[in-house]
Amino acid sequence: MLDIKRIRKEPEEVRRRLASRGVAAALDPVLKLDEQRRTLISESEELKAERKRRSPEIGKLKKEGRDTRALQEEIRGMGDRIRALDEQCRGIEAELEQQLLSLPNLPHGSVPAGEDETANPEISRSGEIPPFAFEPRPHWDLGARLGILDLERGAKLSGSGFPLLIGAGARLSRALVQFMLDLHTTEHGYTEVAPPFVVNADCMTGTGQLPKFREDMYCTEGDELFLIPTAEVPLTNIYREEILEGPLPVRLTAYTPCFRREAGAAGRDTRGLIRVHQFDKVELVKFARPETSCEELELLRADAEAVLQKLGLTYRVIELCTGDLGFGAAKCYDIELWAPAQERWLEVSSCSNFEDFQARRARIRFRDGDGKPQLVHTLNGSGVALPRLIVAILEQNQREDGSVEVPGALRPYMGGMEWLTPDS
Template structure:
């Protein structure tokens, strides 16, 4: 959430940012309501001062047993009280209207984020590894998954619905191996603390990280209990410190595996076949809490940690920076990592690494102390480290052999009981 004071004092900047994002918000109405609010507060507080003084007076009069005078004073204060009630009600309403608008205003992209009209304007920053060449026609992963019985899409659709794959046998084990491997890497080499959070969160948490209220349609919802299956571990991890003042002298770095649940309404179709786009998928996530001055630097470290996963798996990838039109709602700056999948002949997004600045921290009221001991909002960052299904697609399609088997990357073999090939 943006600071209302910032919006008030930098209205043109905010409007430009909205324009660059192709987003809309009623900033003028917001400022009008904000002004009304402050005016009402000033009147109410003036009256409260009067009331406080008068009430003390009444106490004194009562003490001196001047009951007649006390009664007259009581009557006067009662009238003030009535006006205060009216104003309080006004302020409450205005607060709510302000909140409704502000919660739906996206973050300001940092100044260096490239301005663009859509995802075709995302610059490629770097590429790692080499394009794999084959002396046969590489197959798409769904063929391989079917032949090797790694995933049962039909039965997943039967027991739940499309987009809910059933991993079977070596396919299931590969999921577990990847999760363990990535968590081990982040905890052992990147300084993370492993967390196993709840897989459903309440509405306050969803609001804290920015999923609610604007993106309610994207999430599953359990109505009786007002809970939401997590769309990403970012939600429980970031909200761990909601409404707290924490010490981030050393960055707090948390990692967690969770399944992720997304409705992905309207996403069905041939371009999303197989494991490319799912309603439920596994992901290892990294979340950082840092002092404001550190977040830009930490963002570069974080993207490196995500890249490291792919380097160790020996996968060809590229890093792109999202332009203003493509950057996420809560993000100030965002890198995506894409893996090349030779079977489907596409770059697949497997990680999104974002710096949120104080946007989430202000929503979730996550603070730290500055050098003077005063509370200030922390900066939050997160990155996928990484999402499983498309990673599995890339591993399977890049490592497939002419005989139909799939060579398992060296680093995963200890996690696969020493197995060298899926066959």
């Protein structure tokens, strides 16, 4: 959430940066409501001061034996007006908070300008696009031939977008999770967490999913608990409404399933594993000091890239321009894997610095050098998501006979298995 004090102090600068995201007009109702709120507060405070000044006169008039009814009526009228103003102010404040919650974060000054994803610059590339002497098969064809991916039965169980992994496919998924958790905890300094897979509305609001993305979420009836769209939500909210007393940065990692309705995404990438409603992911979350959060973002990105490097996969890194940034991100890198059969890049990780955007919503603070509580900066990134990772492993490592080579880094997690074949 943006700081209303900053909006009030630098309205044109905030508007300019929101304009780079195409939402400058969203600032207008915020400024209007804030002005109304301050006007109401000013009038209420003036009346309270006047009432305080005039009230002692009642006792003075009584001592003099004079009639106090007119003055008492006047003061009662002040009280009635004060209560009406305060009630009106509370309504304005609630509306203002909703408007603030709907505003996206301001892009960091280093983010390249651009209207959409076509303006995202490529930062780096690792590996060569693998050449094939044959026409590479798509992962859904490979998975079916190998007997490790059954999309039809998955749809029978839960509907489209809920894939079913079987045999070596399920083992591959489990191996990837174990491999990534071991890598991040033993080499990158993250603490592993096993969080709940459902959270309350406060958690979803704290990280920015609510209120804007409610339709994209799965929600239980009655108690309104939300199936998590990413482990970012429970990990970040571990410290909601707390002051971090230990040294920063704090680094957390977790495996969870993730659930997303993705309302409005029907018809887009619906075949195979490219866009699904349930998927597994290993998430990375950091809590950092404001002065080091940019550096921590680069380290976070490197941690996610290390997964792909150790698996020997071809990937690239792009930086998101202002018009393509996610709702809460101030700066973001996307890591994309090459999918040979589709001849396209597929996002497998987004690494973002939210600065104090989430911390203000969730009231997460740390103590500065003077011991004063300040808002922490939060960062997160996929380390990484499994569906498109499996897509790249299958498609980049396939052979003409339909077999798939298992990356060397995964073989210890798969009982020494070197190849995925129909009988594996």
